[in-house]
Amino acid sequence: MIYLDNAATTSLHPDALKAMMPYLTENYYNPSSVYRPAQKVRSAIDDARRNIATLIGASAEEIFFTAGGTEADNWAIKGVIEASRPKGHIITSSIEHHGIFHVCRYLEQEGYEVTYLPVDGNGFVSPQSVEEAIRPETCLVTLMLANNEVGAIQPIAEISKITQAHSIPLHTDAVQAVGHIPVNVDSLGVDMLSLSAHKFHGPKGIGSLYVRKGTKISQLFHGGAQERNRRAGTENVPGIIGMSAALTIISAEMTEESERLTKLRDKLVDGILTKIPHTQLNGSLQNRLPSNVNVSFRFIEGEALLLHLDMHGFQASTGSACSALSLEPSHVLMSMGLSHEQANGAVRFSLGRETTDADIVKLLETLSKSVEKIRELSPLYDDFLKG
Numbered sequence: 001m002i003y004l005d006n007a008a009t010t011s012l013h014p015d016a017l018k019a020m021m022p023y024l025t026e027n028y029y030n031p032s033s034v035y036r037p038a039q040k041v042r043s044a045i046d047d048a049r050r051n052i053a054t055l056i057g058a059s060a061e062e063i064f065f066t067a068g069g070t071e072a073d074n075w076a077i078k079g080v081i082e083a084s085r086p087k088g089h090i091i092t093s094s095i096e097h098h099g100i101f102h103v104c105r106y107l108e109q110e111g112y113e114v115t116y117l118p119v120d121g122n123g124f125v126s127p128q129s130v131e132e133a134i135r136p137e138t139c140l141v142t143l144m145l146a147n148n149e150v151g152a153i154q155p156i157a158e159i160s161k162i163t164q165a166h167s168i169p170l171h172t173d174a175v176q177a178v179g180h181i182p183v184n185v186d187s188l189g190v191d192m193l194s195l196s197a198h199k200f201h202g203p204k205g206i207g208s209l210y211v212r213k214g215t216k217i218s219q220l221f222h223g224g225a226q227e228r229n230r231r232a233g234t235e236n237v238p239g240i241i242g243m244s245a246a247l248t249i250i251s252a253e254m255t256e257e258s259e260r261l262t263k264l265r266d267k268l269v270d271g272i273l274t275k276i277p278h279t280q281l282n283g284s285l286q287n288r289l290p291s292n293v294n295v296s297f298r299f300i301e302g303e304a305l306l307l308h309l310d311m312h313g314f315q316a317s318t319g320s321a322c323s324a325l326s327l328e329p330s331h332v333l334m335s336m337g338l339s340h341e342q343a344n345g346a347v348r349f350s351l352g353r354e355t356t357d358a359d360i361v362k363l364l365e366t367l368s369k370s371v372e373k374i375r376e377l378s379p380l381y382d383d384f385l386k387g
Contacts, residue, residue, distance in 0.1 A: 151292025
């Protein structure tokens with residue numbers, strides 16, 4: 001098996017699992033209890049919170065644990081909306097993850113106004129478009145840091161200067177970015193930031209929302225006093241410990257790993273575009289995640305190609321894992337100006353720490369043969385050859 005869908009999820013790092021195990025077994029205590037074993041668990045949570053905060057340039061009291069990136073995104077948007085009443089205008093982009101996109105659609109049904117900023121052909125948001133979309137009633141700008149389908153890294157630091165000048169909070173979905181590129185909340189200038197552990201070799205079911213001190217956001221869950229009275233519910237202790245351990249490991253390896261993956265990414269892109277005709281890279285190689293390759297293959301369906309690849313031991317995707325069961329073409333690719341045919345023929349390869357040069361060589365060989373076989377069955381390709 002050659003796994004090339006790391007944007008969907010990553011393998012759990014062995015050292016993160018090792019760090020988690022005591023909290024799945026003997027250290028099972030509820031951290032809200034007052035006796036000493038439970039308070040040791042509480043201390044471990046506090047250490048993890050401080051560590052995660054340090055790794056993204058925040059302070060411990062600005063880190064709130066969630067069940068993952070989608071919950072963090074929902075909390076950031078709904079929390080600011082509720083705390084900002086009567087204001088109710090949100091600015092976002094047309095290529096956001098469904099954890100943002102569907103929340104904004106829901107809020108529109110509830111009477112709030114949302115501006116969906118367009119992107120250029122490479123998937124980038126213009127800071128000028130943010131400036132032009134701001135109104136007196138704008139209470140939040142939410143833009144992802146790195147796109148999950150085409151890997152475009154947005155100019156968040158530049159955009160934050162605009163939002164700060166208008167005193168509007170800025171949230172960024174950094175789920176695809178944290179652990180893969182340097183992320184510092186002060187350098188970015190964001191007021192809120194979402195992350196998810198299973199995207200950087202941590203466990204599933206745990207994430208975090210960074211909330212800059214002074215940002216007005218309502219309580220997520222009502223109940224106990226956990227997360228400083230903001231998110232009630234007994235903490236996912238093993239998940240928190242695993243997330244902290246994974247982020248520590250991955251952050252230490254980031255520079256070297258980024259350089260390695262960039263070389264593999266570029267080798268894959270070059271191999272596809274030179275060896276397989278009628279293909280195009282979606283997005284630019286500039287300001288792109290080092291692990292992301294998104295390519296459209298003309299005259300075939302992306303799903304058909306995935307099935308061929310799966311039979312040969314390769315795992316990839318046609319886009320976001322959260323929309324894998326949808327028959328609709330990618331809203332990201334359509335927003336970038338691709339046709340239905342181009343969007344439906346797109347496949348995303350997301351490389352990871354287990355990906356090797358030999359994997360890329362084997363993939364290129366398999367891709368070339370698979371695309372040729374599928375096109376032989378395509379009436380569109382047959383018509384194309386006949387002119």
